[in-house]
Amino acid sequence: MKKHNFSAGPCILPPSVFEDAALAVKDYDNSGLSLLEISHRSKAFVQVMERARELSLELLGLKDKGYKALFLQGGASLEFLMVAYNLLEKKAAYLNTGTWSSKAIKEAKLFGEVVEVASSKDANFNYIPKNYTVPPNVDYFHCTSNNTIFGTQLKSFPDSNVPLVCDMSSDIFSRSLDFSKFDLIYAGAQKNMGPAGTTLVVVKEEILGKVSREIPSMLDYKVHIGKDSMFNTPAVFPVYVSMLTLEWLKELGGIKAIEKLNNKKAELLYNEIDRNPLFEGFVPHKEDRSNMNATFNLKDDAHKENFDLLWNKANINGLNGHRSVGGYRASMYNAMPIESVQVLVEVMQELEKNA
Numbered sequence: 001m002k003k004h005n006f007s008a009g010p011c012i013l014p015p016s017v018f019e020d021a022a023l024a025v026k027d028y029d030n031s032g033l034s035l036l037e038i039s040h041r042s043k044a045f046v047q048v049m050e051r052a053r054e055l056s057l058e059l060l061g062l063k064d065k066g067y068k069a070l071f072l073q074g075g076a077s078l079e080f081l082m083v084a085y086n087l088l089e090k091k092a093a094y095l096n097t098g099t100w101s102s103k104a105i106k107e108a109k110l111f112g113e114v115v116e117v118a119s120s121k122d123a124n125f126n127y128i129p130k131n132y133t134v135p136p137n138v139d140y141f142h143c144t145s146n147n148t149i150f151g152t153q154l155k156s157f158p159d160s161n162v163p164l165v166c167d168m169s170s171d172i173f174s175r176s177l178d179f180s181k182f183d184l185i186y187a188g189a190q191k192n193m194g195p196a197g198t199t200l201v202v203v204k205e206e207i208l209g210k211v212s213r214e215i216p217s218m219l220d221y222k223v224h225i226g227k228d229s230m231f232n233t234p235a236v237f238p239v240y241v242s243m244l245t246l247e248w249l250k251e252l253g254g255i256k257a258i259e260k261l262n263n264k265k266a267e268l269l270y271n272e273i274d275r276n277p278l279f280e281g282f283v284p285h286k287e288d289r290s291n292m293n294a295t296f297n298l299k300d301d302a303h304k305e306n307f308d309l310l311w312n313k314a315n316i317n318g319l320n321g322h323r324s325v326g327g328y329r330a331s332m333y334n335a336m337p338i339e340s341v342q343v344l345v346e347v348m349q350e351l352e353k354n355a
């Protein structure tokens, strides 16, 4: 029986995507060949790559606005340094909202000066800093839109006159934003897009080519753009599955449609976390709570054994919190049906009844 999968990533994908992906592995488009055994230069795969790139821009509302979409490898972790390699000449500003922001900062420091404009480290990253300003004399400002581990999410982004770079690994395609505000967006595929193994980078071309250092080919966004994201053999399977998921999202009505569903799922769960006397949310300020990853704790660990038993019995998977936070984390990415969230809420209510 299929589990209710609250895993933080790699994570749930739409059932139709799993089915179509499995078919393509056996026999791609009735060609008598598996998707995995055809050349990445074949017409069939070039079409897949082009469609995935086009859908990314279309869904973000960035078509014909000077942006290029790339499907690269090395995960979001490689983007931590590629961003700095390509954009950091002297000084960059970073907002530190968690483990992933901190890792991005660490890499950027190898390339120049980093100004940390604000940090929520003082409270184990359980809030989003608000009153900070982006200095005008930096090469770019970097932030993480959704903090997968701590369950916080930026609801607004600063206005400034420097390029805005954002790690959207765990909430891309989940909510409406004015994406044209951003100059570079990156996201590992393994949350709202596809399997691990490829990273979407959406970059405004005009911000590139301004640093004086030489950039190795594989790390140079301009090289990847020049080769239509085929400088070397791309991750064919992750790109194909991402394309399927983006088609699924488009058919559903795009980001606006999924956002409504995501809001309903998050409301359902957070209402229960706040109502149920046995639980408390990890993120105290409601406006900072993530709609993708809800982090919460039992107020009294005496209930842990029973709660763990109940959710396992209810066929739920992946609810344990990250080791740096503890407690529980329910990840509710785009493909998660609201029915699964309802099952979790019922388990929480059952625990209360039995307590």
Ligand code: PMP
Binding pocket: 009, 074, 075, 076, 077, 078, 100, 144, 146, 147, 148, 149, 167, 168, 169, 170, 188
């Ligand atoms: N940024 C965020 C927000 C993430 O959630 C993750 C992974 N969970 C990463 C970066 C790192 O991604 P990767 O493992 O693909 O390098």
